[in-house]
Structure formats: C-alpha cells, structure tokens
Amino acid sequence: QVQLVESGGGLVQAGGSLRLSCGASGRTFSSYAMGWFRQAPGNEREFVAAISWTGGATIYGDSVQGRFTISRDNAKNTVYLQMNSLKPEDTAVYYCAAGAGGVNYYSSRYDYWGQGIQVTVSS
Secondary structure (H helix, E strand, C coil): CEEEEEECCEEEECCCCEEEEEEEEECCHHHCEEEEEEECCCCCCEEEEEECCCCCCEEECCCCCCCEEEEEECCCCEEEEEECCCCHHHCEEEEEEEECCCCCCCHHHCCEECCCEEEEEEC
16 A cells, blocks of 8 residues: 655745645555656646656646646655646646556556545636
C-alpha cells in the first residue's frame, strides 16, 4: 500500500502561481511513477502531468504544457506540481496518484490515489 497526501492548494488570482506537494508513505515511493490529475465540477477527471520513478521522463496534458512542471524528490518521498500562469479554467480538485506501470496519461493505470486538494483561480 502507498498512502498519498496532497498539500499546497488554495485560492490564487489569475496569472499567479501555486506549488502542490504530494507526500507518500508505505511501500517504496521511488519505484512508482507519479501523476497529477484534476477534476472540475461536472467534468471527467483530466490528466495533468506524470513523472517516471527516476524523474528522467515527464509528460504533460495539452492544457498545462509550458505552464506546469512536475518534479520529485525520492529522498523526501514527495512529488511536486509547480503551477504558473494560472487561469480560472485551472480551478479543480487536484489528485496525485502512484502507478507501478510507468508514466501514463490514463487514470486507470494508477494504483493509489490521494484524497485530493482544491485549487481555485479567481479572474
């Protein structure tokens, strides 16, 4: 089992920045690819970003490419999502997830999920 806890969400004005963190405990964090997803009310869960267990490979959703950066610190069992140039359409609950199968766009490929954290971007 891997337990994941997100932090760092909140309210920010459009154009601002936030950094989300996801702390992991349980089984070996460094052996899992990590992903961030988000879900706005009435919408399906959307892929945001993912990073390989080494940190050497990253992928991003089209809507956040160039504005968001995913990173990880295996010594701290933590994955980060730096979000810059935030837009009102980035408002959602953000979830981190761990997957044994490597970086992937599909939520079904991730085995463990955090409880989610709210990010609200005001215009």
